[in-house]
Amino acid sequence: MAFYLCILRCNDGSYYTGHTDDIETRMASHVSGEYGGYTSTRRPVTLVFLDKFPTRYEALRSERQIKGWSRAKKEALIRGDWERIQQVLGVALDNSPTPRCKRTFGVMVDSAQRPSTGSGRTGSKGQRWGSPPIGFG
Numbered sequence: 701m702a703f704y705l706c707i708l709r710c711n712d713g714s715y716y717t718g719h720t721d722d723i724e725t726r727m728a729s730h731v732s733g734e735y736g737g738y739t740s741t742r743r744p745v746t747l748v749f750l751d752k753f754p755t756r757y758e759a760l761r762s763e764r765q766i767k768g769w770s771r772a773k774k775e776a777l778i779r780g781d782w783e784r785i786q787q788v789l790g791v792a793l794d795n796s797p798t799p800r801c802k803r804t805f806g807v808m809v810d811s812a813q814r815p816s817t818g819s820g821r822t823g824s825k826g827q828r829w830g831s832p833p834i835g836f837g
Contacts, residue, residue, distance in 0.1 A: 701721055702721070702752050702753070702754070703719060703720070703721050703752070703753045703754070703755060703756045703758070703759035704719060704720055704721070704723045704726075704750060704751065704752055704753070704759065705717070705718075705719045705749075705750070705751045705753065705759050705762050705763055705766070706718060706719070706720070706723065706726075706727075706747060706749060706750050706751075707747075707748050707749035707750075707766070707774065707777075707778060708730060708739060708745040708746060708747055708748065709745065709746045709748045710738075710739060710742035710743070710745050711742050711743055711744055711745070712742050714742065715748075715771070715774050716730075716738050716739050716742075716745065717763055717766045717767050717774075718763060719753075719756070719759035719760055719762075719763045721756065723750070727747065730743075730745050731743070731744065731745065748778050749777065749778050772784075773785060
């Protein structure tokens with residue numbers, strides 16, 4: 701069973717970070733507002749980062765770590781800007797708090813990876829959820 705870490709950009713420009721073992725159901729809940737909480741009043745949401753983990757522990761550990769990060773760190777992660785992440789963290793990636801940093805945070809939803817969902821909702825700022833990104837993990 702796989703576990704997923706995702707970062708959503710909310711309509712107000714804020715970021716939501718969470719993890720799940722069922723990404724399609726979880727995203728549908730965020731999009732519809734059924735999930736409640738933070739994202740329910742900040743819709744629509746856009747998936748801007750997604751990563752896959754072998755265990756819930758690893759996904760949760762990464763979620764908690766990212767939730768403690770500044771906006772600048774989160775945006776560097778979303779862009780895949782490893783130099784900026786090192787600057788903001790103040791350490792080389794090899795000494796990063798997350799030992800598998802490049803692999804763990806290696807899957808981003810960007811313009812090159814964004815599939816067409818047929819809904820017309822894919823935009824330049826990230827993927828509006830309709831189907832999972834192709835080739836993650």
